[in-house]
Amino acid sequence: MWFVTPPGVYPPQEDTWLLEAALRRERLPPGARVLDVGTGTGALALAAARQGAGQVTAVDISVRAVLTARVNGLLARRRIRAVRGDLLGPVAGQRFDLVLANPPYVPTPATGRPPRAADRPRDAGEDGRSVLDPLCARVPALLEPAGVLLIVHSALSGVARTLALLADGGLEARITDRRFVPLGPVVRARADWLRSRGLLAPGQDKEELVVIRARRTP
Ligand SMILES: C[S@@+](CC[C@H](N)C(=O)[O-])C[C@H]1O[C@@H](n2cnc3c(N)ncnc32)[C@H](O)[C@@H]1O
DSSP: OOOOOOTTSOOOOHHHHHHHHHHHTOOOOTTOEEEEESOTTTHHHHHHHHTTOSEEEEEESOHHHHHHHHHHHHHHTOOOEEEEOSTTGGGTTOOEEEEEEOOOOBOOOOOSSOOOTTTTTTBOOTTSOTTHHHHHHHGGGGEEEEEEEEEEEEGGGOHHHHHHHHHHTTEEEEEEEEEEEEOOHHHHHTHHHHHHTTSSOTTOOEEEEEEEEEEEOO
């Protein structure tokens, strides 16, 4: 699938595809309502639409990403509703059968300088959890009974904490996919800092991505 990806919008890559593969295994209920949080190009929202979702909402904090997702929806002739907003703000009070999330998760040193535009879709605070934590805390309330969250992130940002937060929210959460990928340019540029924090081992040149599936018990 071909996407328009302007500068500053996250190009679909390994984490996107790993989550998309998990999405393909899901059986969507008829007329399923799907939310893609942090949609970027809209790649995952469009994958859900292709899979037969009845209604797909895509949220991103970046205006550029929202416009890109809309253009990609038009090019793919798929109907997605792309809206700008912070996390789940634009969908407050709504319920979903499936929530997809590939949020920013790269641990980011506090430099006091504004982030580079290219890093912004990935930057996630010193522990990599500035978006993950609020998302894990707030998604459970948005899920229909038996609704599912599929979320992908790096093991660098703490898988056990994600599982624990989702369990606190009443979800049955487990890891469904793991993949080691070469360190990308952003992580490589931060490798010394990540090693100094004990997040990367000396000589480590790969990071593990995990997909977590969390289901609300009916
Ligand atoms: C790692 S990219 C994933 C993009 C796309 N879902 C994919 O898998 O290719 C994370 C996206 O989350 C968006 N984002 C970051 N913080 C956000 C927030 N607080 N609320 C909504 N979206 C956010 C970024 O703009 C970026 O498009």
